[in-house]
Amino acid sequence: MDYFLSDRVQTLKPSAIREIFKYAADPEVISLSAGNPDPEAFPVKEIAEISNDVLTNRPIDTLQYSITEGYVPLRNALKDYMKNKFNIGRDFDELIVTSGAQQVMDLATKSLVNEGDTVICEAPSFIGSLNSFRAYKAKLCGIPLESDGMNLEALEKALKTEKNVRFIYTIPNFQNPSGVTTSLEKRHAIYELAKKYGVLILEDNPYGELRVSGEDVPAIKSFDEDGIVIYAGSFSKVLSPGMRIGWFVAPKEVAAKMIVCKQGSDVHTTAWSQIVASEFMTKYDFEAHLERLREIYRKKINFTQELLDKYLAPIITYNKIDGGLFIWCKLPDEIDMTKFCKEAVLRKVCVVPGNAFLTDENEQCHSFRINFSTPTNEQLEKGIKILGELAKEMLNKQ
Structure with missing residues (x-):
């Protein structure tokens, strides 16, 4: 056939x-x-303890359908964590739990990109995200990556010349695959260029908590006062990739459309994983x-x-x-x-x-x-x- x-x-x-x-x-x-x-x-021990407790004492919470936006205690814990540790989250933002950070890329592209629109990426960049963008027939524009982040001259040229740029995709901490960390100076510059040309930034940060030397660099989202940054976080590299728990912090208007897209994709993120992550964050020593x-x-x-x-x-x-x-x-x-x-x-x-x-x-x-x-x-x-x-x-x- x-x-x-x-x-x-x-x-x-x-x-x-x-x-x-x-x-x-x-x-x-x-x-x-x-x-x-x-x-x-x-x-493993802690996850087993939590799983046994919730399946014994409140199995329906774990086994029943949940809401698309995410398990409320986990969302609240993440909102507090993101705000207190990273200064992320403004009154115009919303935080939504996803099935891994990879789903953030899919939902953002589905919500923002029409066929033929441009997505600006670092070159090289994470293949999983690139394939998400390709799946929606986006035009990919790669910006050469230097030792401290994207080449700003090439970035501004692309913003000037490429048609219908919808967002700039960046992995600013220990970038996959290059390992490069974008400097604070360049993070501010990328933000200002996005603001100048009226495009969003999709900031993907699955590795930021895994710094082993040097000083932390503030997230681009931490100085977003204009509602132009979508921040993607993940438990995959710090708790378990098999649990498939990610989240995004985005302006409410964008988040609302991403929620609708998620409803058509998987209805909601696995309840068991969300409850385990919530309990681990709030009842164990996460730091x-x-x-x-x-x-x-x-x-x-x-x-x-x-x-x-x-x-x-x-x-x-x-x-x-x-x-x-x-x-x-x-x-x-x-x-x-x-x-x-x-x-x-x-x-x-x-x-x-x-x-x-x-x-x-x-x-x-x-x-x-x-x-x-x-x-x-x-x-x-x-x-x-x-x-x-x-x-x-x-x-x-x-």
Whole structure:
């Protein structure tokens, strides 16, 4: 049978990361490709305690339908947390719970973007968000990413010349895949440019709580007095990705339409997950939990960067990071990145090719992304050593 597929999905391709997972499922393969938290990061005991309590004492709250906006105690806890810790949330804002932060990207695009409208993104950027934008037939405009954030000259040029720009998408903290953190100066500049040209900002912050060194940088949303920033947060990297709990803080007029879109998507976010997250935030020491995560990742980051210096330098260079889960590595121009990644798989090491994160996947790219949170230290050392040996071999053949 010939199946009819909508125009919206005709040109969509599978996520390169999800495709790589097929290889990574081989127990002999060292996966440096995933974005999963460290297995030690999950508060399994606490989640089990909370789940047992709520299923025993108030099962209907957990098993019945809930409201689209989110479980009220969780929303209240998040509103207090965002306001008190990050100065996020004004009288014109609303906070809504979603099925992971990925749903925020989908709902924002569905609510704001018509086919052919432009979404400005960092280049490179997170493939999951790029595919959300592509699914609604948006035109993607990539802005080169520098060591302290987007190139402002290129950003303003795009705002001047691109038609129907609906929003600027940015991951300002430990950006996926580059690891770059946008400076405070550039955050203010991006905000002022968005205000000047009358476009929104979609600020995605799944990694901000995972800073292991240096000083925190205020969120763009924290100085939003004009109602032009949609902020996306997530428990995926600090509690559990399997629970699928995210949230957004957005101007009420925008939030109202995103709520309607969510009703047509999944009705509401899983009640059990929301109750567990609420109880964990309010009845356990959430800050102590975050500090435990930071200590786990501080050790992992330091160890991984020592390995990169030992086995990859000077052939492969990389961006030093202060947090997050990813390191962006650059091959010399003489080495074909795609061939390098394919050969690495044959040697039982998976990394993500850099072009997967570009607005135009056919654009030339010499970088690849590695993740250090999921592998053991032994796997990290073995995998990075193999990558270094492969790079030397390929360079010597030139």
